[in-house]
Amino acid sequence: MVRAGLTTERLVRAGAELADEIGFDQVTPSELARRFDVKVASLYSHVKNAHDLRTKIALRALEELADRAAAALAGRAGRDALVAFAGVYRDYAREHPGRYAAAQLRLDPETAAASAGVRHAQMMRAILRGYDLAGPDETHAVRLLGSFFHGFVALEAQGGFDHSSPAAPESWARLLDVLDSLLHDWPRP
Incomplete structure (x- = not known):
């Protein structure tokens, strides 16, 4: 019997919140069941297993991130668009570290093709x-941007920039200037 009020959407939302609190790698059906004060078996009417739960959280995070990015990009072009897009990634990673980690989950090709990725x-x-x-x-440029965004926010989240000057926000702004310049002067074969 399904517990009243327990839905896939509620479970995924709670799983995403839990990921932000304890880390995406720590989210399990058992942890989620404790949050709802139900037996783990009660969840399996809504998610197949731990992998399915993690995938659904990842899809939610990709959707949230895409929605934010689309809103930030509206009416922007060039450097302004680059800075807005980059800012969305950095802010999301800082505000929702577990969800950001979920967005990095490797999805199977079919799921990835249907996702907000x-x-x-x-x-x-x-x-x-x-x-x-x-x-x-x-x-190549898409890969460069993805590597920069993810690399910077991952190092920043781990405290990699805490012990030197200038502060990380200053480096972030300067490196976005460098990326803009590089993209304008991209070497042609």
Whole structure:
């Protein structure tokens, strides 16, 4: 029998909140069942297993991040779009560390193709059109931006910039200037 009020949406939302509190790697059906004061078996009417729960949290995080990025990009182009997009990633990672980690979960190809991850790539490519990049160079640039955003926020979250000057926000702004310049002067084969 399904406990009244327990839905997939409620479980995923609670799982995402739990990820922010204790870390995405620590979210399990057992932890979630404790939060709802139910037996683990009660969850299996809504999620198949731990992997399914983690996947649903990842999909939610990708959707939230894509929605924020789309709102931030509206009406922007070039450097302004790059800075807005980057800021969304950094802010989301800081506000929702567990959900941000969930967004990095490797999804199977079919799930990935149906996820908001596709929107992320489309938005990055839209930003890069302002830099006149196409084909393989556009793909290289998407990978560069993703590596920079994720690398910086991961190092910052782990305290990697806490012991030196200038402060991380100053480096972030300066490095976005460098990325903008690099994208404008992208080396042509």
